[in-house]
Amino acid sequence: MSTIKFKTLWELFFVFFKAGTFTFAGGLAMLPVIEKDVVEKYKLLTRENFLEFATLAQTLPGVIAVNCACFVGKRAAGLAGMLVAVLGATLSAFVLMLLATILLQSVPMQGAVVGAFRGIRAASAALVLSAAFTLGRYSVKDAFSVAVMVLAFGLVFLADVNILFVIIGAGLIGYLRHRLTVRKAKV
Structure with missing residues (x-):
């Protein structure tokens, strides 16, 4: 495997792993984070290509982040890119859900915990609105x-x-x- 292809695969994994790890509220909230890295930082796709894929990912059944990872990964690095991007998008969610399930069984759902979740939901709503405005400007x-x-x-x-x-x-x-x-x- 060439050094360039390996670098691209690593970038794809990292972009989707980071988005899956640090973005709450699901796929729509991830889109601005993914777009910034894929288009501006790593220059794997043009903004137009990314927005076309993001729009298509939303219209198909399934998880938006996985759909987007499939399209972006395939365009940037072929089948290997698609697989690596999907792994990046899902690995952190799997690990975090496993840890959250274990931890939340021992933490009472009251007071500060409920307040923290309210704050996270509010920030997530802002990310979803950001994605809607970005796609709206394009579409x-x-x-x-x-x-x-x-x-x-x-x-x-x-x-x-x-x-x-x-x-x-x-x-x-x-x-x-x-x-x-x-x-x-x-x-």
């Missing part, structure tokens, strides 16, 4: 995108429509718009 570039975003938000949060149907519908609307645009350009 919402015109009136059509704004309309689809507002419609999707309304269907999910106000009309309680299943997210899967909203994603499929938004994809279909985008596809149809593209087809109409191409057809008009030919005329």
Whole structure:
């Protein structure tokens, strides 16, 4: 294995291990942390590539961090990169959950512990909002995108429509718009 490939594999593992270890609230909260390292620090992907993968990772079933690790790792270093990134994303969660399970059995859930969890949840909400704004800046570039975003938000949060149907519908609307645009350009 070449030195460059080994270095890239190590960087992938470290990026996803760090994100999985120090980011609470799950995949959306991890995205800004992963983006900074993958795009700016190690320059493994362009911002556009990363944001495309992050968007796709959110729409597929499964854990967002693992989906993102698959896409980013595969693009940066092939199958080995994908496997190493997924290992990095999941190893810390496994070890931390094992330790937390052991420790929380001996700590009463009251007072300072409850307060600490409230603080962690608040910080996690900020990270999720940060990820939403980052993806929004990339994805919402015109009136059509704004309309689809507002419609999707309304269907999910106000009309309680299943997210899967909203994603499929938004994809279909985008596809149809593209087809109409191409057809008009030919005329």
